[in-house]
Amino acid sequence: MSGGNPVVELAKRRGFFLQSAGAYGGVSGFYTFGPQGAALKQNIEDTWRERFTIQEGNMEVDAPTVMPEPVFEASGHLDGFDDMLVECPECGESHRADHIVEDNTDIEEAESLPIEEVEEIVAEYELVCPTCGAGLAGQAIQDFNLMFETNIGPGSSSPGYLRPETAQGIFVEFPQLAEYARNQLPFGVTQIGRAYRNEISPRKSLLRVREFTQAELELFVDPEEDEPDISAVADVEAPFYPASEQEGDDGEITEATVGEVLEEGVVGDPWIAYYLGIAKQWYESIGVDMDRFRFRQHLPGELAHYAADCWDAEAEVDGDWIELAGFAYRGDYDLSKHAEHSDEEFTVFKQYDEPITVERATVDPDMSYLGPEFGGDAAAVADALEVLAERNPDAFDGEDVTVEVDGASYTVPVERAGFAVEEVTESGEHITPHVVEPSLGIDRALYTALDHCYREDEIDGEERTFLQLPPEVAPTTVGVFPLMDRDGLAENAQEVVDDLRAAGLSVTYDDSGAIGRRYRRQDEVGTPFCVTVDYDTLGDGDDPDLEGTVTVRERDTTAQRRVPIDALAETLTELRDGDRHFDDL
Structure with missing residues (x-):
């Protein structure tokens, strides 16, 4: 996306994003977000955090971007990424x-x-x-x-990798996070942060890069009991493109509600359906055009080995459908793998409604026999006997029992194994939670919002470029201008700026050039409202009733209204948050 793409040209000219290290020829796959882009990115992250963390009652963490090699051995990234x-x-x-x-x-x-x-x-x-x-x-x-390799500390004895996703930073801390959640399922943990993939051929601007920001939610659930409140999103309508339609020559996208696709089995898992509904509303709120948006189900060959089902949110950008987010049911793969490779328990204790009495096979190996018989392998043989008793008690029915340790077989007399079946009362059991994961790229969401909000029109015979970004995510909420830089107008305008900033609004001040040109500059970066301090504000204009008011201009229609200065901060805040419409002023 270079050489003529208007969005990329605007992004560089107006400070949204540019290729990094340009003074040294640039480096492919790395981008710097300029003042406008950094603000837009932060606002998009904040709206995601509000929707997926705060409103859902989830926890948020911030894990390191470098992790030791064993983490990625357990996760499968070393072999399959x-x-x-x-x-x-x-x-x-x-x-x-x-x-x-x-x-x-x-x-x-x-x-x-x-x-x-x-x-x-x-x-x-x-x-x-x-x-x-x-x-x-x-x-x-x-x-x-695709992983970037590094060393942790001096020398090469402790290899590590830049994380290719933020998820593993959540999974490896699960034992402690479960304690924070008081071992009550379901609970969710979110993270927004940088991830790194050593792409073979970075391309298409922010859409294929080597460093990017992810926003991920890992929801830990009891697969037998936990279900979402589908009613909250059942009526959300979205375009769905299931695998069955993709495999046909004339496959079609279906417009349906979340409730309908779940009831008809198009989306098999209620949790996936739930987050598709939330994501649709969120993408629409940041400016993604729903006529250029869809949910596409992964084909069988695309499914990760751990995923029972997976859907992507996709958007059309420059004639191509690009992936914005993935929604996967990961089962217990991640926690089981980390339990297998570490010394920690990656389970939660599930309390029964009432205690139950069960028969439990146990062993109490005679170490005075195992020690002389098996030497240094005695402890491992004892552990193997314990595992076998739990998995297959019938193996102890004969006079001898055989176990394997590191590929070698060891035979032990059953009487020396101390095998017994006892009745025990249990109040619960340890279970490995399943994981539901909505995972999205912030950079791709940002680029798509820019592309879908890019507009060109004509105002008073002059061509205009503007970004129709929703006010909640626009880099700047309001531009403040003095009509002229004299007669006290600039001082009054600066007071307005100070008041609006004190009220928590993002404000820019501009007194350079004709007022029309200043409007155009703000339109081009998506500023939804502009405030002009003029002679009527000072009481020196034609209408004395306008003293103490300012002109508020709306970006999309260029309509203007007079608003009292003492109500200005509250009015603009309501307009930004969608609690009031400009036409109602």
């Missing part, structure tokens, strides 16, 4: 093979295809290197791990 890389035989440039396929054929979601099939497609369509045009047929396509 790969993209398809193909290297040009002529110029040596590396590219994502699935992107080349998608850009030059009618094939969608090539990422979900096996490498062998992608190699066949490259050969069949005679696809070429995007950089130099050399043919790529016959070139091997390889998996490339």
Whole structure:
């Protein structure tokens, strides 16, 4: 997205975002958010936090961006966090093979295809290197791990990685977080923060980068008991694109309510349906055009190994559908993996309504026998006997029982194992919660909002560019101008600025150039309201009744109203928050 894209050109010119380290030629995949972009990004994050953390009653954490290697061994990122890389035989440039396929054929979601099939497609369509045009047929396509590697401390003895997602920072702290939640399910933990992926070929501005901001919610639930209050979102209508429609030649997007798609089984899990409803409302609130928005179900080949079902929120940008967010039911995969690889318990205690009496198989190994018999392996054999008794008590029916430790078999007389079946009274059990995860990219949400809110029109015979951003997320809420920089107008305008800032509003002051040009500058960065201090404000105008009032101009229609200064902060706050409409002034 460069060389003529009006959104990218506006973003650089007006301080939304620009490629980082431009003084050194820039570095692909990294962007700096300028004053307007940083403010817009912060506002989008704040609205997400308000909706997904505060209103849902969830906790928020802020975990490190660097984590030790064992975390990613447990999570599976070391082995499975790969993209398809193909290297040009002529110029040596590396590219994502699935992107080349998608850009030059009618094939969608090539990422979900096996490498062998992608190699066949490259050969069949005679696809070429995007950089130099050399043919790529016959070139091997390889998996490339996307994580940035580093070392924790001096030397290389403690390898670590920049996190490729924020989720693992939540999962690894689950035992402590469960305590904070008093071991009461369901409970949710959110995080907004940076993540890093060493993309093979960053492209399309903020849409494919190497450093980005994620907003994620990990909801921990009891799969047997916990369900959401679907009634809260049942009537939310959205476009759905299920896998069954994608696999057909004439597949269609269905407009339906959350309640309908859940009842008809289009969305199988109530929690996924619940968060799709919330997300639709949130994306609409930040300026995403619902005519260019959909929820698309993952095809079978796209599903992560841990996901029973997954849906993406997608938006149309520059003719392409891009992923904005993922909604996955992750089961107990994450917590089970971290329990397996660590010394911690990743469970919660589930209290029964009433205590129950059950038969429980136990062992009490005779270590005076196991020690001389098995030496240093005696303790491991005792542990294996305990696990076997819990999983398969029938194994102790004979005279001997055999267990495996590190691939070796050990036979123990049952009488030496101390096997017994006892009646015990239990008040509850330890369960591994399941995880529901809404995960979205803040940068992509920001870019999509800019793209969908970009407008061009004509005012008084002059072309105008403006961003129709919702007032709640606009970088600046109000621009304040003195009509002229004399006769006390500037001093009065500065007093208005101070009052509005004291009321918590984001304000910019501008006394440079013609008033029309100042309006245009604010329109272009999406400022929803402008306030002008004029001679009527001072009581020196034609209408003495207007003394102590200012002109408030609305961005989208350019309509103007007079508002008393003493009511200005309250009025603008109500307009920003949607509690009042400009036409009602």
